[in-house]
Amino acid sequence: MSYVSVFDVLGPNMIGPSSSHTAGAAAIAFLARKIIAPPIKKVTFILYGSFAKTYRGHGTDRALLGGLMGFGTDDSRIRNSFQIADERGLSYEFKPCTTNVDVHPNTVDICMENAAGQTMTVRGESLGGGKVHIVRINEVEVEFTGQYSTVIVVQKDTPGVVAHITKVLSDNNVNIAFMRLFRESKGQTAYTIVESDGKLPEGISEPLRAGPNVHNVMIIEP
Amino acid sequence: MDFKSAKELLALCQQEQCSISEIMRRRECELFETTRDIVNHRMARVLEIMRSSATQPLKSPAKSMGGLIGGEAKKLSEHAGKGKSICGEVLHEAMMYAVAIAETNASMGLIVAAPTAGSAGVVPGLLLSLQNHYKISDDRLVDALFNAGAVGYLAMRNATVAGAVGGCQAEVGVAGAMAACATVELMGGTPEQGLGAGSTVLMNLLGLVCDPIGGLVEYPCQNRNAAGVANALVAAELALSGVQQLIPFDEMLDTMYTVGRGMPLELRETALAGCATTPSACALCGGH
Numbered sequence: 001m002s003y004v005s006v007f008d009v010l011g012p013n014m015i016g017p018s019s020s021h022t023a024g025a026a027a028i029a030f031l032a033r034k035i036i037a038p039p040i041k042k043v044t045f046i047l048y049g050s051f052a053k054t055y056r057g058h059g060t061d062r063a064l065l066g067g068l069m070g071f072g073t074d075d076s077r078i079r080n081s082f083q084i085a086d087e088r089g090l091s092y093e094f095k096p097c098t099t100n101v102d103v104h105p106n107t108v109d110i111c112m113e114n115a116a117g118q119t120m121t122v123r124g125e126s127l128g129g130g131k132v133h134i135v136r137i138n139e140v141e142v143e144f145t146g147q148y149s150t151v152i153v154v155q156k157d158t159p160g161v162v163a164h165i166t167k168v169l170s171d172n173n174v175n176i177a178f179m180r181l182f183r184e185s186k187g188q189t190a191y192t193i194v195e196s197d198g199k200l201p202e203g204i205s206e207p208l209r210a211g212p213n214v215h216n217v218m219i220i221e222p
Numbered sequence: 223m224d225f226k227s228a229k230e231l232l233a234l235c236q237q238e239q240c241s242i243s244e245i246m247r248r249r250e251c252e253l254f255e256t257t258r259d260i261v262n263h264r265m266a267r268v269l270e271i272m273r274s275s276a277t278q279p280l281k282s283p284a285k286s287m288g289g290l291i292g293g294e295a296k297k298l299s300e301h302a303g304k305g306k307s308i309c310g311e312v313l314h315e316a317m318m319y320a321v322a323i324a325e326t327n328a329s330m331g332l333i334v335a336a337p338t339a340g341s342a343g344v345v346p347g348l349l350l351s352l353q354n355h356y357k358i359s360d361d362r363l364v365d366a367l368f369n370a371g372a373v374g375y376l377a378m379r380n381a382t383v384a385g386a387v388g389g390c391q392a393e394v395g396v397a398g399a400m401a402a403c404a405t406v407e408l409m410g411g412t413p414e415q416g417l418g419a420g421s422t423v424l425m426n427l428l429g430l431v432c433d434p435i436g437g438l439v440e441y442p443c444q445n446r447n448a449a450g451v452a453n454a455l456v457a458a459e460l461a462l463s464g465v466q467q468l469i470p471f472d473e474m475l476d477t478m479y480t481v482g483r484g485m486p487l488e489l490r491e492t493a494l495a496g497c498a499t500t501p502s503a504c505a506l507c508g509g510h
Contacts, residue, residue, distance in 0.1 A: 009374035016327030017439040057288035
């Protein structure tokens with residue numbers, strides 16, 4: 001069990017009005033943007049549950065867009081994120097979905113497209129008090145919070161890839177706190193997600209990417 | 223150094239011969255491997271945000287995102303300016319700040335969740351008012367925030383602070399308990415008296431439901447922040463007068479949690495009952 005800090009009680013420092021619908025929304029999008037190579041040119045947010053019903057009054061839309069542009073939960077620019085996105089040439093859309101009720105009440109799918117034309121869809125859930133986690137990348141169910149330094153490796157589901165990852169991490173003196181493997185189906189795309197104590201060494205993604213059957217590597221620092 | 227209950231917290235205060243705020247600060251430094259300077263500095267930033275969120279709406283009131291509130295703090299200020307306040311200075315100013323923070327929050331301003339965004343006005347409202355009227359330094363206010371943090375930590379650890387789980391009693395109720403305990407320490411009371419005051423607030427707000435109009439953190443949330451401040455002040459006054467509570471804080475917290483989980487889902491932040499479904503509320507939020 002992780003300890004409750006006094007700053008979990010008196011915090012987060014956040015743009016209102018809701019820790020789950022505003023701060024949490026910004027935090028999800030802030031994580032999602034790190035899962036695709038910048039710059040992002042186009043984004044569609046699909047909102048579920050309570051997000052779909054109350055997103056305007058809670059500023060969930062502004063918070064999501066702000067987070068996607070790299071604004072933290074306490075960044076006052078969130079209020080003006082529509083205007084800032086327009087200025088930056090980022091096109092955005094919000095689609096409430098009230099038919100799918102088989103999801104956590106505060107769920108969003110973030111469908112991103114970058115300048116290179118790559119697309120990526122990330123699903124996040126806002127758990128209350130500003131706490132969030134990412135539960136899906138494209139069609140694969142995953143689980144991470146972004147509270148730790150995180151490595152995401154996109155790979156072919158085949159023997160040897162995980163051994164390669166652990167060897168690179170070990171060679172770079174990275175202590176693994178959690179490590180999990182998620183896959184679409186046997187032999188297809190898989191994701192290895194490693195959460196580590198402390199900051200990851202600079203340039204760690206290069207040797208990771210060099211392994212056979214590694215498609216991509218993403219690094220998320222808290 | 224850690225504690226899991228108010229009972230253990232009081233034992234630590236006794237053993238170390240120090241205040242609740244000091245125990246909480248030492249706990250933070252030890253468990254998160256950091257220094258007093260760093261945590262004090264971080265808490266000073268919390269205080270700074272609290273102060274600015276409490277004063278901004280007095281100068282420039284803003285309409286809330288959902289359009290249900292805006293401008294209430296300025297009205298309170300003008301009312302007192304005419305010498306017409308009936309609450310007395312400390313309570314009047316405390317409720318004005320609490321109402322102002324609710325406005326800042328609802329208009330997408332920067333606030334500190336304390337312990338939640340919906341109840342963010344209670345702790346700073348009362349502490350900032352006391353600071354003005356008793357010439358309290360910022361350093362001592364930072365101490366008081368550590369004290370409030372200890373009470374809120376117990377609620378997060380052993381019960382809940384989510385309206386969706388425990389109703390408004392878990393949000394404004396806990397915020398009031400935090401404010402009351404911190405006030406008692408600030409005004410020279412003992413740790414026992416502080417937690418007694420916390421127990422009193424939980425008792426007096428027991429059963430309070432979470433029924434926001436349109437599901438938005440606006441109304442009745444703003445009024446309840448004002449009510450939370452008043453409850454905290456009443457509880458602190460009782461404690462500082464030497465009135466002892468029959469039910470210890472830990473037991474009140476357990477009871478609050480049990481009552482909260484027993485509340486119908488309709489009265490836990492779903493906007494399906496209570497204030498949210500009165501005819502006037504439905505007429506207002508038809509557009510949401």
